[in-house]
Amino acid sequence: MTTQNKIKVAQFGLGPIGLEALKLAASKPWADIVGGVDIAPEKIGRDLAELTGLPALAGRKVYPDIEALLAAARPDVVLHTSVSKFAAAAAQIEPIVQHGISVVSSSEELLCPAFRDAHLAARLDSLCQRHNARVLGTGVNPGFVMDVLPVVMTGVSRSVSRVSAQRVVNATTRRGPLQRKIGSGWTPAEFERRFAEGSAGHAGLKDSVALIAHCLGWKLDNITETGRAMVADHDITTPHVQVKKGQCCGLHQVGVATMNGRSVIELDLKMYLDAPDPHDAIQIEGEPPLRVRIEGGVAGDHATVAAVVNAVPRVLAARPGLRVMTDIAAPCLA
Amino acid sequence: MTTQNKIKVAQFGLGPIGLEALKLAASKPWADIVGGVDIAPEKIGRDLAELTGLPALAGRKVYPDIEALLAAARPDVVLHTSVSKFAAAAAQIEPIVQHGISVVSSSEELLCPAFRDAHLAARLDSLCQRHNARVLGTGVNPGFVMDVLPVVMTGVSRSVSRVSAQRVVNATTRRGPLQRKIGSGWTPAEFERRFAEGSAGHAGLKDSVALIAHCLGWKLDNITETGRAMVADHDITTPHVQVKKGQCCGLHQVGVATMNGRSVIELDLKMYLDAPDPHDAIQIEGEPPLRVRIEGGVAGDHATVAAVVNAVPRVLAARPGLRVMTDIAAPCLA
Numbered sequence A, B: 001m002t003t004q005n006k007i008k009v010a011q012f013g014l015g016p017i018g019l020e021a022l023k024l025a026a027s028k029p030w031a032d033i034v035g036g037v038d039i040a041p042e043k044i045g046r047d048l049a050e051l052t053g054l055p056a057l058a059g060r061k062v063y064p065d066i067e068a069l070l071a072a073a074r075p076d077v078v079l080h081t082s083v084s085k086f087a088a089a090a091a092q093i094e095p096i097v098q099h100g101i102s103v104v105s106s107s108e109e110l111l112c113p114a115f116r117d118a119h120l121a122a123r124l125d126s127l128c129q130r131h132n133a134r135v136l137g138t139g140v141n142p143g144f145v146m147d148v149l150p151v152v153m154t155g156v157s158r159s160v161s162r163v164s165a166q167r168v169v170n171a172t173t174r175r176g177p178l179q180r181k182i183g184s185g186w187t188p189a190e191f192e193r194r195f196a197e198g199s200a201g202h203a204g205l206k207d208s209v210a211l212i213a214h215c216l217g218w219k220l221d222n223i224t225e226t227g228r229a230m231v232a233d234h235d236i237t238t239p240h241v242q243v244k245k246g247q248c249c250g251l252h253q254v255g256v257a258t259m260n261g262r263s264v265i266e267l268d269l270k271m272y273l274d275a276p277d278p279h280d281a282i283q284i285e286g287e288p289p290l291r292v293r294i295e296g297g298v299a300g301d302h303a304t305v306a307a308v309v310n311a312v313p314r315v316l317a318a319r320p321g322l323r324v325m326t327d328i329a330a331p332c333l334a
Helices: A018-025 A048-052 A065-072 A086-097 A119-133 A148-156 A178-179 A188-197 A205-216 A300-317 B016-026 B048-050 B066-073 B086-097 B118-131 B148-156 B175-181 B189-195 B205-216 B300-317
Strands: A007-012 A031-037 A079-080 A104-107 A136-137 A160-171 A222-231 A248-259 A262-272 A280-288 A291-293 A322-323 B007-010 B031-037 B075-078 B102-105 B136-138 B159-170 B222-231 B249-260 B262-272 B278-287 B288-294 B322-325
Touching: A007 A018, A007 A300, A018 A031, A018 A048, A018 A079, A018 A300, A031 A065, A065 A086, A065 B249, A079 A086, A079 A300, A079 B288, A086 A104, A086 A119, A086 A136, A104 A300, A104 A322, A104 B102, A104 B322, A119 A136, A119 A322, A148 A205, A148 A280, A148 A291, A148 B148, A160 A205, A178 B086, A188 A222, A188 A248, A205 A222, A205 A248, A205 A262, A222 A262, A300 B148, B007 B016, B007 B300, B016 B031, B016 B075, B016 B300, B031 B048, B031 B066, B066 B086, B075 B086, B075 B300, B086 B102, B086 B118, B086 B136, B102 B300, B118 B136, B118 B322, B136 B300, B148 B205, B148 B278, B159 B205, B175 B262, B189 B222, B189 B249, B205 B222, B205 B249, B205 B262, B222 B262
Parallel strands: A007 A031, A007 A079, A079 A104, A104 A136, A136 A322, A160 A262, B007 B031, B007 B075, B075 B102, B102 B136, B136 B322, B159 B262
Antiparallel strands: A160 A280, A222 A248, A248 A262, A280 A291, A291 B288, B159 B278, B222 B249, B249 B262, B278 B288
């Protein structure tokens, strides 16, 4: 494959996930990394070879915005891994799309963006179509185990009456920021207060519910979400946090959708320290009934980066517009 | 939804699977059944309401070929459930495609048709593009559990070194023709002789292997297939067959692909009477490793019909051409 045939890739957001995405993309024979964008002053101007430890990226720089990047290189696609909220993501993505450049994002609220803001989604879709660009939100959760995979299972269903999924993540084996984000060491009341005000908890559970409903054509009454602290029943020490018995050691978050007064979607997520039996499970009630289990579960961080990078060729092959995972080609390693 | 907006559907092949596909399609609010095609003299001219037991289909007839159907109605899509072999399927499908009508087929060898006959696949693809039609092969096995689902799982993989899957079907709970097809009551030697000559065994295992390799971009050394008899360890009586201890009660078929001398894909299928613990399982070796299990497995006949009908809207939305399941939108209930 010559450099001319390769997909030119830039990375927007050079935090831990962005750097991992960049490194994975750089390992693909189809990708040619052309540069990065980050607003952090200490990153601007630095060389991607230095930031990633990959000598092959020498000469590719970090720019403060997309215009500065475009003065040096023209990507076909931008990997966007900087923010969770749709409005914030759209503000960063619109200037990229205006140049006819497609975007694959890990923004949780881009999974099913019309659910978050139908008006903004229509505007971004229209911008994409005008400039022949595609925008997609993906990841592992949201983006795969509790939404796309259940939807894919219904491909062999004659009828579906209810979809449920459970995900249990042992946070002890995960990175420090995640161990802190789930409230490790807080009081249970502190976690629940912060969850209620939106400053703690897993982002994207409602988006997973919304994507399932969108795909099945279900007009929901509403989607509710609860978040409780998991309480440590023993002292726990990891390289990153210390938790005493009785303190919060993680979260138990549940998203439920009702239709005609009946619960039709229920997604149950537990992420906590020393969680036994980590796994993902899906049940499709209908004909035939389906019960799926992923032993050990799908590891979040590494797999999220994989989902973003793997989506690139499929996004570029899709029709222009704001796309969701279930209207581009079936997921696949790229 | 008005009749004008509906997808006009015709059924090609009115055997047991075709009739089930027709009945399921007729239950969909988006489908308008316009007629059927079958070569059997005793079916030609009959009313689909009578054949299916669905009064709503009154006035839709069975025609001897696509030209006769077209004189009465113009489908947007034809459900094709008549033959397994690619060459035979292509001979039936080409006259349909020439009218710009798309086809969703349960033909096992249409799952990854270029593997069976690259020249014929290219010709059919070109015909589709010239006439703005799409052709897709789908089903449950092949078509989902041992090929599309493993491929979809790799969408969250950073790397994949090997794919394996096992399917155990308890044939006692299945229809009579399947119980006979797997060799129930034959001697084990008789099953193995017939398997070797190609007149017994499960069709499509090599096609599943080929689709996985196609999606992962693997250039295989070769694909080998073995078929052994499962031998009854007790007398078995079903409503359809009687098997004595020591006779064949089903099959154990294995497809293996090697690349650079190493086994990289292994699909292991057991279908036999009184099989304990029916299930489907998938292992992806790579980063992260993935272990998936479907408790009880995906029921074959009903789900095959669902896969065919569910694919219709996604096939019509795809680019013209000969398509495989992994280059149209992700599977979903329709």
